[in-house]
Amino acid sequence: MIQVYTSSVIGSSAENIWARIRDFNALPQWHPGIADSRIENGQPSDRVGCIRHFHTGDGGMIRERLLALSDYDYSVTYEILESPMGVDNYVATLKLTPVTDGARCFAEWSAEFDCAPGREAELTRAIGQGVFQAGFDALKRTFG
Amino acid sequence: MQKVTRSTIIDAPIDRVWAILRDFNSHDQWHDVVDASHIEGREQSDQVGCIRSFTLKDGNRIREQLLTLSDREYKSTYCIVEATVPLQRYVATVTLKPVTDGARTFWHWQSTFDTPPGMERELRDMVAQGVYEAGFENLRSHLRQGGDLRGGSQRGDGHAGMPTALPIPTRRVGLRRYGDASVLAGHDAQAPAPAAGEVRIRQRAIGVNFIDIYLRKGWIPSMLLVSDAAPGVLGMEAAGTVIDVGSNARGLLPGDRVAYLGPTPGAYCTVRTVPADWVVRLPPAVEDETAAALLLKGLTADYLLRDLGAVGPGTRLLVHAAAGGVGLLLCSWARRIGAVVVGTVSSEAKARVAREHGCEHVIVTRDYQFAAAVHSACGGADVVVDGLGDAAREENLAALARRGHWISLGQASGMLAPLAPDALIGKSLTFSRPVVFDYIADYAQLTERVGRVWEALANGSIKAPLIERYPLEAAAQAHIRLESRQTIGPLILIA
Numbered sequence: 001m002i003q004v005y006t007s008s009v010i011g012s013s014a015e016n017i018w019a020r021i022r023d024f025n026a027l028p029q030w031h032p033g034i035a036d037s038r039i040e041n042g043q044p045s046d047r048v049g050c051i052r053h054f055h056t057g058d059g060g061m062i063r064e065r066l067l068a069l070s071d072y073d074y075s076v077t078y079e080i081l082e083s084p085m086g087v088d089n090y091v092a093t094l095k096l097t098p099v100t101d102g103a104r105c106f107a108e109w110s111a112e113f114d115c116a117p118g119r120e121a122e123l124t125r126a127i128g129q130g131v132f133q134a135g136f137d138a139l140k141r142t143f144g
Numbered sequence: 145m146q147k148v149t150r151s152t153i154i155d156a157p158i159d160r161v162w163a164i165l166r167d168f169n170s171h172d173q174w175h176d177v178v179d180a181s182h183i184e185g186r187e188q189s190d191q192v193g194c195i196r197s198f199t200l201k202d203g204n205r206i207r208e209q210l211l212t213l214s215d216r217e218y219k220s221t222y223c224i225v226e227a228t229v230p231l232q233r234y235v236a237t238v239t240l241k242p243v244t245d246g247a248r249t250f251w252h253w254q255s256t257f258d259t260p261p262g263m264e265r266e267l268r269d270m271v272a273q274g275v276y277e278a279g280f281e282n283l284r285s286h287l288r289q290g291g292d293l294r295g296g297s298q299r300g301d302g303h304a305g306m307p308t309a310l311p312i313p314t315r316r317v318g319l320r321r322y323g324d325a326s327v328l329a330g331h332d333a334q335a336p337a338p339a340a341g342e343v344r345i346r347q348r349a350i351g352v353n354f355i356d357i358y359l360r361k362g363w364i365p366s367m368l369l370v371s372d373a374a375p376g377v378l379g380m381e382a383a384g385t386v387i388d389v390g391s392n393a394r395g396l397l398p399g400d401r402v403a404y405l406g407p408t409p410g411a412y413c414t415v416r417t418v419p420a421d422w423v424v425r426l427p428p429a430v431e432d433e434t435a436a437a438l439l440l441k442g443l444t445a446d447y448l449l450r451d452l453g454a455v456g457p458g459t460r461l462l463v464h465a466a467a468g469g470v471g472l473l474l475c476s477w478a479r480r481i482g483a484v485v486v487g488t489v490s491s492e493a494k495a496r497v498a499r500e501h502g503c504e505h506v507i508v509t510r511d512y513q514f515a516a517a518v519h520s521a522c523g524g525a526d527v528v529v530d531g532l533g534d535a536a537r538e539e540n541l542a543a544l545a546r547r548g549h550w551i552s553l554g555q556a557s558g559m560l561a562p563l564a565p566d567a568l569i570g571k572s573l574t575f576s577r578p579v580v581f582d583y584i585a586d587y588a589q590l591t592e593r594v595g596r597v598w599e600a601l602a603n604g605s606i607k608a609p610l611i612e613r614y615p616l617e618a619a620a621q622a623h624i625r626l627e628s629r630q631t632i633g634p635l636i637l638i639a
Contacts, residue, residue: 008245009153097252101152101280106250108241133245 001089004124005110006132011144014096014105018074020139021094024052024066030142031135033057051081060084067091080113087113087123107136145233146268147256150276154249156287157399158242161249162218164283164292165238168210169196174286175279177201195225204228211235224257231267232258247385247399251280290391309337309388312344314415315639317619318375322362325623330616331375335415338390344417345402347384349436351411352614352622352635353469354531354554355380359409360623363559368409378619379411383426383435384639393420394587401426403435405443405590407581412619414639421587424594429602437469437609437634440580442597443590444553445473445606447583449481450596452551452576453527457482462518462525462543464532465556466503467494469634473606474529475503480605486521488514490629497632501607512557515542527551534558541567549574556629609634 010017020030025045027034037054039045040063045052051065060083068077075095080087092111099106109132115123154161164170169189172181181198183189189196190213197207205228212221218240224231236255243250253276259267286292311334319327338344356378359368370376383403389396396402406422426435449455461478465471466487478485479502487503489495495506505521507514512535518525524545530536533555540550550573552560568575584590600606610633614622622635 005242006244007242007250009243009248009250097250098151099153099250100150101277104153106151106153106241106243128244136245 001112001114002120002124003110003112004128004132005108006128006136007106007108008133008136008140009099009104010107010136010139011104013103014074014098017105017107017139017143018071018096020142021096022046022069022071022074022076024050024069024076024078027052027054030138031131032138033131033134035059052078068093085123085126086119087115089114107139109135145256145258146264147254148268148272148276149252149254150272150280151250151252152280153243154251154280154284154287155399156249156397157247158218158240158249160287160292160398161251161283162215162240164286165220165240166190166213166215166218168194168213168220168222171196171279172198174283174291175275176282177274177278212237229267229270230260230263231271232260246401253279287397288395290389290393309344311336312387312415314413315616316375316377316410316413317616317637318377318412319360319370320372320375321370322360322365325360325620325627327360328378328620328623329375333413335413335417338388338393338417340390341392341420342390342417343393343396343402343420343423344387344389344415345382345384345404345423346387346415347382347411347413347639348432349383350379350413350616350637350639351381351436351440352619352626352637353380353440354556354626356409356412357623357627358555363555367407377410377412379409379413379637380407381405381436381440382411382416382639383432383439386423387415389420394423396420396423396425401432403432403439405439405580405584412616412637414616422590424591427598430598433611433613433636433638434601434609436636437611438473438597438601438606439594441469441473441634442600442606443584443593444470444580445477446593446596447578447580448474448529448551448553449478449483451583452578453529453549455481455483455527459483460522460524460526460545461485462528463487463503464528464530464536465489465629466498466506467501467632468531469609470529470531470553471498472501472609472633476501476606477600478502479504480600484522486518486525494632497610512536512539515539518543524548529553531555532557534560537561537563541570541573544571544573546571547573549576551576551578553578611636613638 025037025039027037035055040051043050053063063082064078066078077093080090090113094109097106167189169183172178179199179201184195187194195209199205207226208222209225210222221237224234234257239252241250314335316333317330368376386400402423404422461483463471463474467489475485485503486505487498488507490510495508498506507517525543527549530552531554535557612635616637616639
C-alpha cells in the first residue's frame with residue numbers, strides 16, 4: 001500500500017474554500033489538470049455514491065465514486081473506479097481544517113493505493129505533485 | 145460540556161516543533177504562563193501515564209497526566225487530574241501536521257471540559273487565549289531565539305535534549321589549480337553544523353557571475369586559494385531552504401526560504417553553512433531561481449544607479465554588455481528612473497533584447513569602437529558602467545562627457561592596466577572601482593537594497609530575468625557559455 005500526503009496553507013477561510021471544492025463535479029472549475037466532468041446517471045453531485053466521469057487535460061478518462069462527504073469536517077473521500085494511471089484500491093481524501101488565528105485554512109490531500117512494483121516513486125510524484133499540489137497551487141492563486 | 149479549539153501555522157518543520165511538544169515537561173521552558181514544572185516519581189517526560197505537576201505564574205497549581213503520545217500522528221493527549229483552577233473533566237489534545245509545501249507545521253490544540261455554572265465563558269477564554277493562543281506565540285518566540293537548540297538539557301531528570309547537529313554531506317564543484325573551465329570538477333565534502341550566528345542551507349539555485357570566472361583564472365588569488373588538498377569552491381550567491389540554525393541567527397528558522405550573497409566564495413555546492421548576516425528571507429512571489437539569478441546583479445544595479453552613479457532623470461548612462469545579466473537590469477531600471485540609456489552589445493540579437501529592456505540607443509560593436517556613436521546618440525556619457533576592461537579603455541575615456549564618471553565593474557577583455565591620474569584631468573573625470581560587498585556590509589543596508597530589488601521586480605522596473613540553467617555538475621559548461629559572450633540574461637546552476 002502506497003501512501004501519498006500533500007498539505008498546504010491557503011489564504012482564505014475553510015468555508016470559502018469548501019464552497020469551491022465540495023461540489024464533486026466542479027473539478028474543471030478549479031483544478032488546472034481537469035478538462036471536463038459530468039456526474040453519471042443524472043445524480044446530484046453531492047450525493048454520496050455518485051460517480052464523476054471526467055477527462056484530464058491530456059485526454060485521459062477517469063471515473064471516481066464519492067465515498068464520503070462531510071460539511072462538518074470539510075472533507076471529501078473518493079475512490080478511483082477506472083483510470084489510465086495503473087493504480088488499484090485507490091482511495092483519496094481532501095480535507096480542510098480552519099486555522100483559527102487568521103483567515104486561512106490548512107488543506108490536506110492524501111491517497112492510498114497499490115501499483116505495480118517499481119512504479120511507486122513515479123506515481124507518488126505524479127499524484128502528490130501533479131494532482132494534489134497542482135490543485136493547491138491553483139486554489140492559492142485564487143484565494144491567496 | 146465546553147469545547148475549545150485553536151490552531152495556527154508555525155514557520156518551522158514539524159520535527160523541530162514536535163521535539164519540543166512531545167516532551168510533556170518542556171512547557172515551563174517555552175510557555176510564559178507556566179512557572180515551574182516537574183514530572184512526578186522518577187518517570188521520563190515521554191512516558192505515557194506520567195504526571196506533570198506545575199505552578200502557574202498566577203499561583204495556581206495543576207497536575208496533568210499524559211494519556212496518549214503518538215510519534216506517528218504527532219499527537220499528545222492529556223487530562224487534568226487535580227487543579228486549583230475549576231476546570232472539570234478537562235481533556236486536551238495537541239496534534240501537529242506537516243505543511244508539505246513549505247516545511248511548516250500546522251498545530252491544532254483542542255480540549256473539552258466542564259465548569260461551575262456561570263464560569264463557562266471566563267474559563268473558555270482563559271483556555272483559548274491565556275493558554276492556547278499565548279502558547280502559540282510563546283513557542284514561536286522560543287523557536288526564534290533557538291531556545292530548543294541550546295546544547296543539551298540544562299536540567300536534571302525527565303528532560304530529553306535535542307540531538308546534536310551533525311555535518312551533512314554536500315557535493316561541491318571546485319578547482320585544484322587556476323585555469324580554463326576544464327579545471328572545474330565535483331567532489332564530496334561535509335557541510336558543518338551551524339555555529340552561533342550561522343545557518344545551514346539546502347541550496348536549490350546558485351548564481352553564476354563574472355567574478356567566478358576571474359577567481360577561476362586566478363586573477364584575485366587573495367579571495368580564492370586552491371590546492372590538491374583543499375580545492376577552491378567558487379560562487380558568491382545562492383538560494384534555497386534553511387536546514388538548521390545556530391544561536392543568534394537573525395531570527396531565521398529551519399524551513400525558511402532564503403537567498404544569500406557573501407564576500408567569501410563557496411556557493412557551488414548542494415549544502416552550505418554561511419553567516420546569517422549574509423542571508424535574507426525570500427518573499428513568496430520570488431522563486432529560488434529568480435533570487436539566485438537576481439541577488440548579486442540586482443544589488444549591483446541598485447548601488448550603481450542609486451548611490452555610486454547617482455543616476456536620475458536625464459542622466460546619460462552608457463551600459464556595456466547591455467544584454468548581459470547586470471546590463472539588462474541597468475537598462476530597464478535606469479530607463480524607469482528617466483535616464484537616457486545608451487548600451488553596447490556584440491550582436492543584433494542582443495540589441496533587440498536590450499531595446500526591449502529599455503535601452504534607448506543600442507550600439508552593436510564587436511571591436512570595442514563606440515565613442516563616436518555615444519557622442520552622436522547623446523553628446524557624451526555622464527556615467528559609464530564598464531565590464532569590458534582593458535580593450536575599451538581609450539574608447540571609454542573618449543565616450544565620457546565633461547565631469548563624467550567611469551565605473552569599472554569588470555574586465556571581460558582583460559585586467560585594466562594602471563590608470564594615471566592625469567588621464568582624468570582632461571574632462572575632470574572620476575574613476576571608481578567598486579565591489580558590491582562594500583555596499584551591503586551592514587545588514588540593514590543589505591535588507592533595504594534587497595527589498596528595493598524585489599519591489600522593482602514586482603512593479604516592473606526590472607523584468608523577470610531570462611534565466612539560463614545548468615546542473616551544478618555542469619558548471620564548466622556554464623562558464624564556457626558565459627565567457628563566449630553569447631549569453632543573454634543571467635546563468636544559474638541547479639543544485
